[in-house]
Amino acid sequence: MDIRELQEKVELHLTSVWNEPVKVTEIYHLSGGACQDNYAIELHSKSSVKSVVLRTDKGGSLLSSLSKRDEFKVAELVYKAGVKTPTPVYLEEESSVIGAPFFLMEKIAGKATGRYITKDKELDTYRKSKMVSDLASNLAKLHTVIPESVSDEDLKQKLKLVTIENYISIAIEDLRKSLDELPEAHPAIELCLLWMESHAPNIDKIVLVHGDYRTGNFMMNAEGLQGILDFEFAHFGDRHEDIAWLCMRDWRFGRLAKEVGGFGDRKDFYKEYEATSGIPVDPFKVTFWEIMGNVRWAIGSAQQAERHLSGKDRGIELASIGRRTAEMEWEAIRLIEGLENAI
Incomplete structure (x- = not known):
């Protein structure tokens, strides 16, 4: 049209x-x-x-x-x-x-591109002062939405009602099912799934998870955060899942030392999140969900490539995203190795 x-x-x-x-x-x-x-x-x-x-x-x-x-x-x-x-x-x-x-x-003001958020001089002052705290406090507010506060029963089901006992096992099983549907083998992902099954942490509470809380889904300008965008992957789950997704290497846009979105430090983000939520952030849980996030993104990238290769939705963007699969596999294995060496 x-x-x-x-x-x-x-x-x-x-x-x-x-x-x-x-x-x-x-x-x-x-x-x-x-x-x-x-x-x-x-x-x-x-x-x-x-x-x-x-x-x-x-x-x-x-x-x-x-x-x-x-x-x-x-x-x-x-x-x-x-x-x-x-x-x-x-x-x-x-x-x-x-x-x-x-x-x-x-329609709100600002830009969301990774290069702008992480590197543009226009944001230097905000980046050094309030960017981390604004994103941490807004995420904590998002996590106040819990299944009990949602009256729309149909929406509850669409957001996948889960419990603290079964959520991680369901998440791993969903990933395994998606992996099995791909036409080619991914042994690195299989290894990661096995590791996650034997190292799953407990969950403190089921909350609404944004599902794609990362650099690229925040609108900002020199005046600060203008708005959080894109709730298409929202679901009920573990709060650490969103924190981990923001910290993933792929969303740092080359500024690898700034582990929070390419613009901040973990300790500062954790502190600000805890100040708003009153809930401690568990570093192991964050790393566990980083591993899960990289596996999920690796499978998602492979799915996008398959859409192109199968002829269902041909496009250079889908094909280029598919090439990133190996990067996520490598990062997930690297994170597992780091945890194992720390024991």
Whole structure:
């Protein structure tokens, strides 16, 4: 669908839904990655002017990603929990309007690219002062959303209701199933899965996990954090899972010494998270989930490559992501070796 056709469909639909004439005065495509399409839209009506982002699926979503309906509902929960995230505006569950379900959210300022977050001089002051504390405190607020606080029973099931006793074993089994579905063997991943099965830690509490809390999913500018984005991989799980994902080597964008997202130190992040949540961060659990995260990303990368190679969704981005699989395998093995040598 071209921009002009999308504009006309959005105008017509929102005019009907909001019961007043709605005019799209500006619309342009934003980067949405391999699976998402995002459009910046300026909406004018008699009652308001709204700058929003329309978010929809590009044609195929990653395994385990939420539907647009569920992603929107999670955004509402997180917003109400006090997390700095764009205001959810409108959800359309029907595909008939633009060809796929979509939702609208507030358009916020800032940039999310890894190079900007980790290296741009415009952020030097903020990076040295509050970047770590803002991200740690917002993550702690996100983790206040627990299964008992979610009234939407359908959403609870989509977020995968689990217990502290079975969550890790289910997560490992899901990864093993995904690995078995790949056409080629990955012995390094098999080794990691075996290690995780015999070294699984306990979980203090089941909370809402962002699922992709990393550099690239935060909008920032010189004034600071503008908003947390992208809840398509949200689920119930262990709080350490999100902390570990942010610390993964792949999200440091070349600044390897800054283990938190390429911009901060672990001890500072842990301290700020604990100050907001009142819950101690367990370094072993973080490393365990880093290993799990690298295995998950390795399998996800291989799945993206297979989408390209099979002809289902051909694209150079999918193919290039697939080449990263070996890097995640190496990092997971490196982390395991570090833990074993420390014993």
